[in-house]
Amino acid sequence: MEVLTFAVLVTPFIIVFYLAVLLIVRPSRAVLLSSLLGGLILGVVNFLFDLAASSAHWWHYNLTIPSPQQKIPFDIPAETFTQFMSHLPFPYYLTPILIFGSLAYMVIWKLWRGPKHRIAQIVLFGVPVFCILRDILVAQSGGTYATSWDSPIAPLMVVLMWLIGFFVGYLVFKKLSPTRESVEARRQAEHERLLAAIEARKKAMQQS
Numbered sequence: 001m002e003v004l005t006f007a008v009l010v011t012p013f014i015i016v017f018y019l020a021v022l023l024i025v026r027p028s029r030a031v032l033l034s035s036l037l038g039g040l041i042l043g044v045v046n047f048l049f050d051l052a053a054s055s056a057h058w059w060h061y062n063l064t065i066p067s068p069q070q071k072i073p074f075d076i077p078a079e080t081f082t083q084f085m086s087h088l089p090f091p092y093y094l095t096p097i098l099i100f101g102s103l104a105y106m107v108i109w110k111l112w113r114g115p116k117h118r119i120a121q122i123v124l125f126g127v128p129v130f131c132i133l134r135d136i137l138v139a140q141s142g143g144t145y146a147t148s149w150d151s152p153i154a155p156l157m158v159v160l161m162w163l164i165g166f167f168v169g170y171l172v173f174k175k176l177s178p179t180r181e182s183v184e185a186r187r188q189a190e191h192e193r194l195l196a197a198i199e200a201r202k203k204a205m206q207q208s
Contacts, residue, residue, distance in 0.1 A: 011091060011094060014094055014095060014098060014099060015098070017099075018098045018099065018102070018103060021103055021106075021107075022106075025106045025107065025109075025110050027106050027109070027110075027183075028178065028183045028186075030176070030177060030178050030183075031106060031109060031177045031178065031183065032102075032106070033176075034105075034172070034173045034176035034177040035101070035102040035103075035105040035106045035109070035173050035177070036097075036102050037169075037172060037173065037176065038101055038102065038105050038169035038170060038172050038173030039096070039097040039098060039100075039101025039102035039103075039105070039169060040097055040101070040169075041101070041165065041168055041169040041172055042096045042097065042100065042101035042165040042166055042168075042169040043093040043094075043096050043097035043101065043165075044165075045161060045164055045165030045168065045169075046093055046096050046161060046165055047093060049157060049160075049161040049165075050089075052157075053154070053157065056151070057150045057151060058149070058150060058151045058153065058154045058157050059139070059147045059148060059149045059150055059151070059154045059157075059158075060147065060148055060150060061089050061092075061147055061148075062147070062148055096131075096165070100127055100131055100166070101166070101169050104123055104124075104127045104166075105169070105170055105173040105177075107119075107120070107123050108120045108123050108124050108170070109173075109177060109180060110180065111123075112180070113179075113180060113181065124170070127166060128162045128163055128166040128167070131162045131166070132158060132159050132162050132163075135147065135158045135162075136155060136158065139154070139158075
């Protein structure tokens, strides 16, 4: 898939899916922001590894040249645009930032304490393993939107990229985010204050 096609067709779906899960998880503002920061760290690590891979010739992305109907930003020549994106495909970083980073961290936060703790553990260890296996299998397929390995150490770098990016991002998220218990306690207190205020207002209206 060509980068512009991905940006136009896939990016809106990623954002809508992310927002839909937010309605289920219902994170506090602090949890949401810390998860986004953790996801951003994962995306930056991904970017830095891609940048290193471009310089050290570890791998590159297989991308097709945009069709004549597609408008390239800033009127960059299509071949130049494709060559640049084959090393640093910026639209693709949205997935690790929002889905494999922020969303995964919030799901772990939501389920870590309680009867679904096992699911949280599966997400914690399963997401980086899934991403590693996906990159390895996709690279072997050799198709469009796949990475082509230019060095025998590319698989090792892929493993390091996901392990470092995911768990560093998670540690930052865990350090900054409040516990689920504290968030729920705060929400319960706010709910009780609201009910008390409503009841007091009703009594005041009845007395008047």
